[in-house]
Amino acid sequence: xxxxxNTEHLWMPFTANREFKERPRMLVSxxxxxxxxxxxxxxxxxxxxxWCVNAGHCHPKITEAIxxxxxxxxxxxLFQMGHPKAFQSASALAAIAxxxxxxxxxxxxxxxxxDTALKIALAWHRARGDAQRVRLIGRERAYHGVNxxxxxxxxxxxxxxxxxxxxxxxxxxxxxxxxxxxAFSRGLPEYGAALADELEARLLALHxxxxxxxxxxxxxxxxxxxxxxxxxxxxxxxxxxxxHGILLIFDEVITGFGRLGAPFAADYFGVxxxxxxxxxxxxxxxxxxxxxxxxxxxxxxxMETAPQGAIELAHGYTYSGHPLAAAAMLATMEVYREEDLxxxxxxxxxxxxxxxxxxxxxxxxxxxxxxxxxxxxELESLxxxxxxxxxxxxxxxxxxxxxxxxxxxxxxxxxxPLIIEPAxxxxxxxxxxxxxxAQAAQPSSALYGQREATAPxx
Ligand SMILES: Cc1ncc(COP(=O)(O)O)c(C=O)c1O
Numbered sequence: 001x002x003x004x005x006n007t008e009h010l011w012m013p014f015t016a017n018r019e020f021k022e023r024p025r026m027l028v029s030x031x032x033x034x035x036x037x038x039x040x041x042x043x044x045x046x047x048x049x050x051w052c053v054n055a056g057h058c059h060p061k062i063t064e065a066i067x068x069x070x071x072x073x074x075x076x077x078l079f080q081m082g083h084p085k086a087f088q089s090a091s092a093l094a095a096i097a098x099x100x101x102x103x104x105x106x107x108x109x110x111x112x113x114x115d116t117a118l119k120i121a122l123a124w125h126r127a128r129g130d131a132q133r134v135r136l137i138g139r140e141r142a143y144h145g146v147n148x149x150x151x152x153x154x155x156x157x158x159x160x161x162x163x164x165x166x167x168x169x170x171x172x173x174x175x176x177x178x179x180x181x182x183a184f185s186r187g188l189p190e191y192g193a194a195l196a197d198e199l200e201a202r203l204l205a206l207h208x209x210x211x212x213x214x215x216x217x218x219x220x221x222x223x224x225x226x227x228x229x230x231x232x233x234x235x236x237x238x239x240x241x242x243x244h245g246i247l248l249i250f251d252e253v254i255t256g257f258g259r260l261g262a263p264f265a266a267d268y269f270g271v272x273x274x275x276x277x278x279x280x281x282x283x284x285x286x287x288x289x290x291x292x293x294x295x296x297x298x299x300x301x302x303m304e305t306a307p308q309g310a311i312e313l314a315h316g317y318t319y320s321g322h323p324l325a326a327a328a329m330l331a332t333m334e335v336y337r338e339e340d341l342x343x344x345x346x347x348x349x350x351x352x353x354x355x356x357x358x359x360x361x362x363x364x365x366x367x368x369x370x371x372x373x374x375x376x377x378e379l380e381s382l383x384x385x386x387x388x389x390x391x392x393x394x395x396x397x398x399x400x401x402x403x404x405x406x407x408x409x410x411x412x413x414x415x416x417p418l419i420i421e422p423a424x425x426x427x428x429x430x431x432x433x434x435x436x437x438a439q440a441a442q443p444s445s446a447l448y449g450q451r452e453a454t455a456p457x458x
Contacts, residue, residue, distance in 0.1 A: 005024070005026065005038075007020075007021045007024055008021070025037070025398055026038035027043070029058075030053075030058055031056075031057050031058050032056045032057055032417075032419065033045055033056060033416070033419065033420060033424055035404065041402055042402060043398065043402050043404050044403045044404065044424060044428060044431075045057070045404050045417060046403055046404050046416050047404055047413070047415055048285075048416055048418075049285055050280070050285075051253075051254045051259070051281075051415045052279075052280035052281055052284070052285035053281075053284055053285050053417055054257050054258055054280075054281040054284060054336075054341065054417055055332060055335045055339070055341060055417065056418075056419040057417075059286075059331075059335055061331050061335050062284050062328055062332055063286070064331075065327045065328060065330065065331035066286060066287060066327055066328050066331075069085070069326075069328075070324060072323075074323065074324070075322065075323060078106070078321045079316060083323055083326075085321075085323055085326035085327055085330060086106065086320075086326050089104075089321065089325075089326040090321075092330055092333045093282075093291060093293060093329075094293075096263045096264075096333070097263075097264075097276070097293050098266040098267055098272045098273075098276070099272060100272065100295050100296055100297075101273075101274075101275070101276055101293040101294060101295055101296075102293070102296055103293070103295070103299035104291055105120070105291065105292045105294065105313075105315075105320075106289065106290070106291050106320040106321040107289075107290040107291065107292070107317050107320055108289060108290055108317055108319050108320075108322075109145070109288050109289075109290045110144075110145050110253035110277065110279035110280065111144075111145025111146050111147045111150050111290075112147065112290050113145075113251075113253065113278060113279055113291060113292050114144040114145050114147065114216070114251060114253075115148070115150060116277075116290075116292045117249050117251075117277050117292045118136055118153065118216070118249075119313075119315055120292065120294060120315075121214035121249065121275070122134060122136075122213050122214075123302070123315075124298050124301060124302070127301050127302055127306075128301055128305075130245075132210060133211060133212060133213040133245075134169050134211060134213060135207055135211045135212045136149070136153050136167070136169055136214055136216065137170070137171050137172065137173060137199070137203055137212060137215045137216070138152075138153030138154060138170060138171075138173070138217070139172055139174070139175050139217055140155035140173070141155045141175040141177070141227060142155040142156070142172075142175070142217065142221060142251075143156055143159075143218070143221070143222070143223035144216060144251055145253070146159065148166060151163070151166050152169075153167075153170050153172075155172050155175065171203055171206075173195075173196075173198055173203065173217075174195055174198060175221065175227055176192045176195045176228075176229060176230050177227045178191060178192050178230075179366065179367045183366070183367045184360055184367060184368055185228070186353055186357060187228075187371055188228055188229065188230065188371065189228055189369075191230055192230030193230045193236055195230070196236035197236065197240075199215065199237060199241075200240045200244075204240075209244035209245070209246065212244065212246050213246070213247065214246060214247040214248070214274075215241055215246055215247070215248055215249065216250075217234075217237065217248075217249075217251065218252075218253075218254065218255070219234060219252065219265035219266070219268075219269060219271075220255050220259075220260070222254035222255070222374065222415070223254070223408055223413075224408055224409070224411075225369075225378060225409055225411030225413060226369045226370075226371075226374055226376025227369070227376075229269070234271045235269075235270075238271050238272075247274040247275065247298075248273040248275075249273055249274065249275045250264075250265060250266055250276050250277070251277045252264050252265055252278050253277060253280055254280065254374075254415070256278040256280070256281055256282070257278070257280070257281030257282065257342075258281065258342035259281070259345070259374060259415065259418075260371055260372030260373075261345045261346025261347075261349050261372045261373070262342060263342055264278075274294075274298060275292055275294050275295065276292070276293040277290070278290065278291050278292075278293065279291070281332070282332065283329045283332050284335070286328045286332070287322070287324045287328040288319075288325065289322070289328070289329055339419075341418045341419065344419070345372060345373050345418040346372070348373065348418075348422070349371075349372050349373060351422050351425055352370065352375065352420075352425050353370050355428075355429045356368050356370045356375045356377070356414075356429060357370070359377060359432060359436070362433055363436050363437065363440035364389055364436060364440070365377060365379060365436065366379060373415060373416055373418060373420070374413075375414040375415075376411050376412070376414075377412040377414075377432065378410065378411045379393070379410045379411070379412070380410070381409075381410045382447060386409065386410060387407070387409055387410055389439065389447065390407035390409065390411060390412055391407055392443075392444055392447050393405065393407070393432060393439065394406070394407045394412070396434075396435035396438055396439070396444075397432060400434075401430075401431035402431075403427065403428055403431035405428070405432060412432060416428065
């Protein structure tokens with residue numbers, strides 16, 4: 001047993017701090033599919049940390065690359081200077097990028113990658129002499145991180161309301177979740193492709209296409225509970241953007257690096273956007289890093305239009321292309337390739353789908369959605385206590401079952417490392433089934449207590 005930690009100074013992100021500190025859930029080490037908690041229990045990781053440890057925890061190759069780099073060169077700036085691993089990292093990403101998206105801008109996380117992509121979109125139109133294109137379109141229930149650009153195009157009320165006004169130039173499409181028509185779909189839902197037409201019929205009609213710079217969408221909306229694109233929907237968005245000169249950005253912070261069994265969701269869906277934002281699995285989360293993959297000709301306009309010797313894009317972070325992140329990223333790409341992890345995820349996906357849908361009919365289960373190694377299990381909310389049911393399942397899984405799941409609203413979200421074995425898939429879904437049965441048989445005080453529950457959302 002570890003010594004008790006003083007928890008009072010840390011203001012925890014996206015956490016109900018007071019509840020957490022009453023009974024902390026502390027993780028002290030990790031390996032492969034498991035965390036170890038401070039009370040010595042093995043916790044099976046059903047969420048790859050936060051959708052990010054795709055190759056499993058503490059992969060020796062990645063750990064060693066970081067260790068070596070830390071001893072060799074801790075930091076070097078990328079402003080008017082360079083270091084080889086940053087360039088090699090960009091090339092390694094370009095090598096697996098969808099056709100044409102082979103120019104790479106580095107940042108430190110998903111939120112920064114989103115704001116970077118939005119800024120590139122605005123600056124690109126301006127560089128082409130189309131400076132009136134200032135509007136950015138996102139979707140309801142979208143999560144694009146927490147920076148001001150990201151919350152403006154994002155569609156989660158709870159992430160905006162504490163901060164007053166966000167960017168004025170953002171608008172939103174409806175999200176495509178339609179439980180009434182698509183409940184318990186296996187894979188992509190049948191109904192709803194026509195929702196994409198709202199972009200043209202409502203938003204472009206309202207704002208005029210000549211004012212719109214970019215549309216940003218998560219190909220699969222993860223953080224708000226696994227909302228899948230109906231069949232044909234993403235292609236329709238692509239076609240409308242093409243018709244009106246609007247850039248299409250895929251936010252692949254969750255879907256990148258094998259989550260759907262292909263390098264990117266763009267590959268899985270056969271729809272190529274103009275930019276892709278990514279982070280998380282980029283370094284297997286071992287060192288923070290984000291990136292924007294940009295269509296080559298978009299990048300080239302900046303090179304062609306800025307005066308010789310000028311900085312072509314006034315944007316960047318002290319830690320863009322940080323040597324430790326670059327080393328981790330290069331090792332991660334090797335691991336993905338050598339262990340063929342994207343194909344492995346694709347091979348496990350049907351088993352995962354069957355296991356997920358075996359929960360149909362259990363108490364409170366209202367919908368099950370899955371694709372690749374992602375699953376959302378939506379529960380009927382307890383009247384007056386939204387989020388309480390899912391949080392109760394999360395707590396029972398963690399304390400009683402030794403399994404880590406995630407919740408958002410009253411949805412349980414799963415995204416295990418791509419190395420997961422069938423027996424571990426079974427264990428995760430068995431744990432959730434037990435927790436649901438236990439909740440039906442014996443509601444806990446967390447469900448009926450006085451405190452308002454809050455939902456983690458990232
Ligand atoms: C689609 C998407 N975009 C952006 C982000 C933000 O990433 P970060 O938390 O690394 O800033 C997330 C995080 O979950 C995400 O799911």
